Each structure stands twice: as C-alpha cells, then as structure tokens.
Amino acid sequence: MSTCIFCRIVEGSIPAKVVYQDEDTLAFDDITPQAPVHTLVIPKRHVAAVQDLGEADQALLGRLLLTCRKVATEKGLADSGYRIVANTGRDGGQSVFHLHFHVLGGRHLAWPPG
Numbered sequence: 172m173s174t175c176i177f178c179r180i181v182e183g184s185i186p187a188k189v190v191y192q193d194e195d196t197l198a199f200d201d202i203t204p205q206a207p208v209h210t211l212v213i214p215k216r217h218v219a220a221v222q223d224l225g226e227a228d229q230a231l232l233g234r235l236l237l238t239c240r241k242v243a244t245e246k247g248l249a250d251s252g253y254r255i256v257a258n259t260g261r262d263g264g265q266s267v268f269h270l271h272f273h274v275l276g277g278r279h280l281a282w283p284p285g
C-alpha cells in the first residue's frame with residue numbers, strides 16, 4: 172500500500188468526496204476547504220510536484236487543466252470565476268507531495284496571496 176495520501180485516495184483505501192475522474196486524473200473535495208468550492212485535481216500517477224514534470228508530461232498537464240475547468244463548470248463557477256493554485260515546494264506552501272491543483276471559488280479571492 173502506498174504511503175502517499177493522495178495515492179491512497181486514488182487506490183480507494185482513503186475515502187474522499189470524488190467530484191470527477193477519468194483515466195488519468197481525479198478530482199475530490201479538499202478536507203479543509205478554504206472557500207465554498209475547494210476541490211483538488213490530481214494525476215492518478217504519482218508525481219510529487221510541478222518541479223518534477225518534464226516534456227513527456229505535456230498531455231497530462233493539459234488533461235489536468237481541462238479537469239480543473241470541468242470541475243469549475245460543474246460547481247457553477249464558470250461565470251463568477253475561480254482560482255487554480257499549485258503550491259510547489261517549501262516556500263510555495265506545499266504540504267502534500269503528490270502534484271495537485273486547488274480549484275477555489277464561490278467567494279471573492281483576495282490578491283496578492285499571503
């Protein structure tokens with residue numbers, strides 16, 4: 172069994188509120204939501220962070236962003252807008268080292284981030 176929390180969600184050994192999935196990507200609601208909509212979009216294959224992606228991952232990256240778009244649309248954010256965030260590494264505030272995009276919306280999101 173994997174030691175990575177998000178790999179375990181992919182395997183189904185940790186429960187999650189799954190919003191969408193396809194062959195390569197999985198979307199599930201964040202356990203500590205920071206906005207009315209807060210969904211995480213991950214690759215099913217383990218990749219630790221954006222920094223670990225390479226040229227061979229172009230199609231996967233496109234698929235991940237299209238899944239973010241699909242989640243945002245299905246959650247009713249298409250007109251109001253939303254934010255996609257990929258915290259990367261220590262200074263980026265990444266706490267789970269399985270690549271994920273946060274899809275946040277349902278309220279006005281301040282800028283710049285802290």
Ligand code: DGP
Pocket residue numbers: 176185187188199200201202203211257258264265266267268
């Ligand atoms: P980051 O700090 O960018 O690495 O974001 C990790 C996010 O993952 C954080 O918002 C909380 C969420 N999270 C951590 N563990 C779990 C879990 O077991 N289930 C779910 N649904 N979300 C989790």
